[in-house]
Amino acid sequence: MRGWPEGYGRRVLDEVDSTMDEAARRGPELAGPEWIMARRQTKGRGRRGRHWRDPKGNFAATLVMRPGEGAEVVALRSFVAALALYDAVAAARGRTEGLALKWPNDVLLNGGKLAGILLESAGTAAGLSHFAIGIGVNLAEVPERVEEGAVPPASLAGTGVTQDEFLDLLAGAYADWEARFVTYGFAPVREAWLARAARLGEVITARTTREEIVGTFETVDEQGNLVLSTPGGRRAIAAAEVFF
Ligand SMILES: O=C(O)CCCC[C@@H]1SC[C@@H]2NC(=O)N[C@@H]21
Secondary structure, three states: OOOOOOOOEEEEEOOEOOHHHHHHHHHHHOOOOEEEEEOOEOOOEOHHHOEOOOOOOOEEEEEEEOOOOOHHHHHOHHHHHHHHHHHHHHHHHOOOOOEEEEOOOEEEEOOEEEEEEEEEEEEOOOOEEEEEEEEEEOOOOOOOOOOOOOOOEOOOOOOOOOHHHHHHHHHHHHHHHHHHHHHHOHHHHHHHHHHOEOOOOOEEEEEOOOOEEEEEEEEEOOOOOEEEEEOOEEEEEOOOEEEO
8 A cells, every 4th residue: 555645744533523624723724735534523514514424433534725726626626536535445445346426526336325525615716725625434334314315325334444544545546636637637537537427328317506407417527517418408517416
């Protein structure tokens, strides 16, 4: 296994409210990107303000950084993180079989949700004071309850990978994808993401805050939008919840 990536800090906490809150507290004084992992969260949160349940032994960490780019470029790191998470999970299992990415950034195992990513930032669109990528993985067990209509949960129980080992795998994989993103831009990240996409070419449903759009999952465009071809034409969707 490769060592801890150069230039990234590492903080491991026994317990915290949420690693996203800890990232916000750390943000103003950061010298460089830092991984914050908690063995337990008391107030973990998911996308759309949902509670994120953290059964004992599951993985919860946030990568916090102070990027130089504007908010739109920074947001593409959601795909960078999803690819890193995919690679870390593949390394933990020793195989990629059954793994897929669900737009925008969930990792699925045999069709079940294994891991989720939450992005948060502070500052203005022109200059972010900090940017946080929160990652939760059902390392040891699945949460008891999931949202209605959501894909069922999956876990890595049985692989025996510890939280610390998973952090090492993830930090290494993230550093590799981040280097590609910084050097070559979004194109190779987009291509790799599409190669691992769940339900590409199939009919899916995207639920935004205003409407429900049903269409064929055509691609993800250069801005990271979900592109659906619908009877009414091609739709590029920036933010939505996807249902299969
Ligand atoms: O809704 C989702 O799918 C995203 C879940 C993100 C959960 C992780 S756990 C580590 C970090 N801390 C949090 O409070 N949330 C994220």
